[in-house]
Amino acid sequence: MPRLLTTNPEHVGAMVTCAEKLGVPCGSGMLRQALQAVAFLSEEKIAAKVDYLKNTFRWSDAEACVAVRKYPSVLRKSKESLKLRSEFLVSEVGLEPVSIAHQPVVLSLSxxxxxxxxxxxxxxxxxxxxxxxxxxxxxxxxxxxxxxxxxxxxxxxxxxxxxxxxxxxxxxxxxxxxxxxx
Known part of the structure; x- marks a missing residue:
């Protein structure tokens, strides 16, 4: 992530801390995605997005944490995109919300x-x-x-x-x- 070279070191540290709070440790292969997902979001906006995910996909706190940890870029998806995917995957396909939480990469597909x-x-x-x-x-x-x-x-x-x-x-x-x- 070349942008990190010009980013304030304190901000980078805050991003890493935020990623860790989301369940993505420093040694994880998902760290880059997590940093990109939280780079320009405040803690309030991240919390609001997680709440939106919980409501939209009918996830528990634990399921939302699993989904974000496995696919941090879900935080970058628009509300409309997430709503459409939820309607399709849950209502039309009939997937259980918990199964989507455990395989959230499906939310990245067209x-x-x-x-x-x-x-x-x-x-x-x-x-x-x-x-x-x-x-x-x-x-x-x-x-x-x-x-x-x-x-x-x-x-x-x-x-x-x-x-x-x-x-x-x-x-x-x-x-x-x-x-x-x-």
């Missing part, structure tokens, strides 16, 4: 470009009996695009010939009314 399209593909495959095993939502969204297409699109070319096209359309933000089977 809602329109990754989360929704992959959810719709998995949902379509399940509804049509095309999945042999029920994959975890987290697994489906974390794997690379290439692996996702190889695992969930390509094997169903004959049974669902429009799946690749519908998925590509959804990735562009143009959600089809429903994925087509024939």
């Amino acid at each position: 809602l329109e470009g990754r989360l929704r399209p992959r959810y719709y593909v998995i949902k379509f495959l399940k509804e049509n009996g095309l999945l042999h095993r029920d994959p975890s939502f987290f697994t489906a969204v974390k794997i690379t695009e290439k692996v996702f297409v190889e695992k969930f699109i390509c094997p169903h070319k004959e049974a669902a010939p429009h799946l690749a096209e519908d998925y590509a359309t959804t990735c562009k933000g143009e959600v089809p009314t429903n994925f087509r089977f024939t």
